[in-house]
Amino acid sequence: MTARWGLFLLPPLALTLLMLGFTQFIFLKSSVFADLGLGETGTAFTLENYIEAVTDPLYLNGMKLTLELAIGVVALTLVMTYPVAYVLTRMPARTASLLLAAIVCSSFVSVAIKILGMVIIFAGDGLVSRFFRWLGVIETSMQLLGTMTGVVFGYLHLAIGFMVMMLFSVLQTIPVKLEEAAQIHGASRLRVFWRVIIPLSLPGVLNAALIQFNLLMGAFVTATILGGGKVLTFPVLIQRTLVMFNDYGLASALSAVLLVIVLIINIAATAAVTRRRVAA
């Protein structure tokens, strides 16, 4: 009986393999040919695209910037949303589902238009700037647009909704009774949180964090609009290479480099968690 279930996998598996394998093969293929301008490619196998991709400080800095952004935003989002997801799971179901519905609805608004809204909020004479000036934290107007900070805020806005949904489903699996049991045994609320809830949710949380990380490593819309042409993350560089240089070979090589780095981080992170699980 169980062997038969496996057979169900064959059509989806074949389709996924085909789409994945074929597309990756084609684009990797174009990365090993020189670009001669205006879409013409050379016929000789060459590694010059890759050499440029990994040695040019422009791309190295771009990668560094992208990694910092992605990891920073994921960490920040986790810190912000974990408590939210936790409170939602322990809230009366009706209120929780209302708030979750609100979050889902917020995801339907297009990212580009949300960013325009953010431009106004973060503008020199906008609410955020005036608030911080009132607090006395800064003297002049806050410069968020065209800076890393602005892009971080932009990514935060987009990541929070998604993260709340994912963390909610993870924390849902931890029964309240477990908490209550620990508390009956004398553990303080904080200790319960630290010793029971976080460890139990860790695999799911890491999984969500990884998905978010991957999404951020590939996003270019936010950085393009909020970055004001100054924050050149790797995806932005790739998109510009494609549209402004029309250099398909280099764009493919850059994409391959990005892919490899993302995969390595994914595998390393998953392995670290699995080892922890096994050890524990």
Added chain:
Amino acid sequence: MIGLRILAPLFAVLLAASPAAAQKKFDNVTVTIGIIGGPWIDRVNAELKDEMAAAGITMKFVGGTAQDFLAKLIAAHGQKFDIDVVEIDDTSYADFRRGNFLAKLNLADIPNLSDLDHSMYDDYKVAYWASEPGIVYNVDKLKAAGVAPPQHYSDLANPALAGHVMLSDINNYTGYYEILGMAYEHGGSESNPQPGFDLMSHMKLQSFGSSVATEIQLFKTGDVWAAAIPAHIGVRMFDADINVAAVHPVIDGHKGATAHGYLGITQNRDNQAAAEFFINAIIAPHLQERLYTEAATIPINNSSMAKVVNQVRVDASGTPFLQLKPEVVAQTWVPDFSKVDKRNWVRQWQRAVAAQPQ
């Protein structure tokens, strides 16, 4: 017998004038046009819709810059391309030609060309709007900061303006003018733009402007006090109640610069005649004047240019935003983009951006 010889052509003339001959010029042809997006398309569409419909042409629009369309043409790898008429600019024209993407135009089918100066068109492109890249600055903000109005592109590097200056981004044609301007001001040229990039890499910019929407927005919020953008955007800002003024820097002995947007037809079109009919309509005075009134772009046909000189838009001090007198326009700076090495340019640009103070 002789009677027939005289009557026959007479009949032909009568037949041609009869209602039966008032058929549409084209048999329900669709022309897909790729031009600058947004309200620009709305204006063109609104003004030409009836005329095209009467001629049996349906217009379909796609928004994008000349660079976008060039990229799409390159990406199509010679296969069937779905845009008939494309936007071209001075910076990309050479690439359009080199890639053999443009069809040779039947200039005889574009009679309105008679109203255009010969420099506005050739066998592959026809100009349809003009702008004047320069500097636009917020009069009040600069006064409050005690900074004198900028006269040269290099004045934008003034530390007192740090963090409040915007340069045009390179995904738009205007991005070239500011670098070339700064290069010329430091002994460089089209083939040696490095001095311009060096200057840019030391500037603390607010951002790079790539859309009219955000440019106006950032001036309105007070984040940007001065920008290297075309003067006609200054007119739009002035209408949005921002007290701005425009500057036309002197580059290489020329006061101010002029940039043009052109239209060309892509290769292997079976509706080329209809496309040429469209191009003819877009360079007609009524549309050119409407674009001037609504978008402040400068008309490219002589009769409209003569007209709008009397409708000049001025700033708060009474200085015109745009240089409209034909003799002044004739001596403006037009860079020689054939001397620009584009591949290297983009690389140098990205390096300069990466080197900037945050």
Added chain:
Amino acid sequence: MRRWRALPGYAWVGFVVAFIYAPILVVIGASVDPGYRISTRSYLVFPPTGFSLRWYASIPSSFWQSLWFSLELAAIVAAAALLIGLPAAFGLVRGRFPGRFAVDALFRAPLQIPVIVTGVAFLQSFYFIASLGGPALQGSLAGLFLGHLFLATPYTIGSIAASLQRFNPRLEEAALTLGASRLRVMWRVTLPMVMPGIYGGLLYAFLVSFTEVTISVFLAGTSTKPFPVMIFESVTSDMEPSVPALSTIVFLGSMLLIYAMQRLVGMEALLRSGGNST
């Protein structure tokens, strides 16, 4: 007493929700601003200087067409993702064979590849196919469909698999023992139990397709332009002034959609099974 302790938590949740909604409220506010003359339309005004619904009345037909196109596309993608995801999830959870971990990783792979890389890869693959004489997929509905499907399927598989894992197979066995046929068990016992997972998967897939910008920017054609791409192009060039109005309409529409789902299936059950929790 316990209520008071919950206050900081509730306050934080309130703050985060407000944080998410701030830009949306700005957009909604800007959509009702009366605006000035034509030449000044191209920027957002907030707080609104008045109240006017004129922008709602002047949304260009091209935007409506694009919205409709995106809705249709998202629906097809969600349906196809379900068709692929359902057997895949069952096979993944119920099947016993070596290499299950690898198959699981393979199904997740589309989400690990940076979206921009996927865009580039698909675009080039489509050109390759066309150059070989095959159909021109670039800029076509089919091409967009494939690109979106690639991204959406991992969500449906994850959602249904998560729901399935929670489900105790003994219920099935019990029904079988009681004499029900395999098909009847599937229909009457299994499927209803994974319904939340199915609905969740459908919702995620629909959302992913409807809001996808990056891939759509690469794969869109002149007559097949998804709604997010229209908005992106508007924001990055000359702003179409009725965009905030249309975005507000979409937002209100999504509220209706979620409300409908709430009545059908209940949000808690929906989100309990959502995401990838393996």
